[in-house]
Amino acid sequence: MNIIVCGAGQVGASIARQLADEHHDVTVIDIEPELIKRLSNSLDVQGIVGHASHPDVLERAGAASADMLIAATYSDEVNMVACQVAHSLFSVPTKIARVRTQCYLMRDRRTLFGPDDLPVDLIISPEHEVAHAIRRRVDTPGAFEVVPFAEDRIYMMGIAIGPDCPIIDTPLQQLTELFPDLNVRVVGMRRGDTTFVPTSEDQLLPGDQVYVVTEKAMRNRVLAAYGHEETEARRIVIIGGGSVGLNLARELEASDASFNVKIIEISEGRAQYIAEALNKCVVLHGDALEQEILREANVAMADTVIAVANDDEVNILSALLAKREGAQRIIVLVNNNVYGPLMPSLGVDVYIDPRATTVSTILRHVRRGRIRGLHSLSGAKAELIEAEALETLDILDTPLRDLKVTAGVRFGAIVRGADVIIPRGDTVIKAGDRVIIFALAEQIKKVEQMFSVQLGYF
Incomplete structure (x- = not known):
């Protein structure tokens, strides 16, 4: 193009x-x-x-x-x-x-x-997209990345494997035996700087990041199986009252859940503006890098502190100060991709790259065919794609184990009417299915070639 x-x-x-x-x-x-x-x-x-x-x-x-x-x-x-x-x-x-x-x-x-x-x-609107992305992480503690597909019925979650994860050193093929009623599929793994599609013999190691696909209703059970049983946040402190902070606060106010939200904003005029724009949130005027204002916001009792100011350094430092004061979880907005790899070692639980959400939205329109959803994984050089299976697909009704699927590609989930199917070897794709596909960046063109003529996926 x-x-x-x-x-x-x-x-x-x-x-x-x-x-x-x-x-x-x-x-x-x-x-x-x-x-x-x-x-x-x-x-x-x-x-x-x-x-x-x-x-x-x-x-x-x-x-x-x-x-x-x-x-x-x-x-x-x-x-x-x-x-x-x-x-x-x-x-x-x-x-x-x-x-x-x-x-x-x-x-x-x-x-x-x-x-x-x-x-x-x-x-x-990157500000709206980022606010939505942060809200999903607030609702799904324990996941560093959360992306919905199929009208919010399917969730892709990125999960960090800690040293206390109960399934460390367990081959992936045994997870089905351990959790037979858990509808989940590991579609990708990141180990160090390498992202790959795992085989059934691969094991989880401390420090790994895994990408799983599951039903929305099962997301908390899946997180618990992978060693994450964090409670949902209710006491939230937002650092930065710009467009992202204001949009996020509005989303939290409009929620059916009961949130206690405080916002720290350094500009007195902006603090006054957002105080008038919001109904329930408490707005504090001050510098989030100062211990006094953090204590006034009571970050020590916060379930989650979300730093979304316009300065990356302010976001990182203020969030780390809040965590030292006792905040349970910190989410940091980072625009400079140089800082991304440093976040886990610094103690940042979740970091948001606003460009990833913007690029994903645009790529959905660049891809040819029946693309219903797409998300580019930040830093992982991979994509999750939701595509509609048309009647012309020549691999319909063929068991997945018999398909010649290129390496670096994995089917994550199939939505068929009211049913959500986590595919196994004997699963077949039928016309009208919504298919969630994980693909490494270097394989996307091959996937495009595989499906474009018959399906028009891409």
Whole structure:
């Protein structure tokens, strides 16, 4: 595909990198020459310096032959105008815009976006996506990554294997015998810097990270089997009252569960604004790096402290200080991927990479065919894909053990009507099934080739 990415900041660069790695023809536009130079030197992309919404710049970027435009600059207005110009002058088929300002995204104003108004096919709001991702982790303590599929019926969970895990050194094939009524499948493992699809003889070791697929209703039982029986959080402290912090607080307030939420915000004006925007949350004005404000927020009694300020260093340090004060669990928002590998050794329970959620949303539209859901695993170089099985698939009604599935790919779950099936060797795929697939990054193209002609999955 020919894809134009507007914006070479963190989000735009991450999108461009992923698309370039998949051998799409990518052109990146940004007003900053240094950013364009850096990307052009490190990636197989074309870089253009200029205003992304200007017709002449889009023309130089090849908009006339582009299949997709992804507008991810720091300006919502530039992103929207770029989509309008791409539509009106160049007839670009698919336009995606990053929109951060919440007043554009209010429910009664969504009519702004459509073919007869602002022609944006997909709106990305990283702040909303990150808030949802954090909320899922709040609801599922013990998992460092949680992704729903099939209308929230299937959960993929990332689980860290600790030294006290009761199934250490147990071959995976024996787990079915140990837990015969547990509908779960291990689809991937990460050991050190290596991510792989395990065999039935592989064993879990302390320090491993495993990715499992299960029914939503069984997620707590699965976590307990893997040594995680943390209680659900009710006392929560949020550090940072920006868009992510405010969206998260609103989600918690709207929940049926009873949460006790406090927010620490360093800006007095912003603290006043969010205090007026929220109904139940307590808002404290102060610096989360100061012990006094942490104690005023009573982090020692907090089930979970969530650091989502606009500064990575503030998030990491304030969360670690809160944990030293006695907080049971800390969740940290980290934009700089350099910090990601350091998080477990520092004692961070969960870290959120906002770019991973954004890239996953976009890739769902880049993949061809009946993709219902997709998630790119942060740092693991793998994806989980939810695809619909069409009647033309030539492997229908064939036992999975007899299929020539490429190495690095595993079927995680099948949703058939009201039934959720965790596949085994004798399981067959039928027309209309929703299939959850785990694939290593280097195998995605092979999966695409395997299914595209008959299925149109990708």
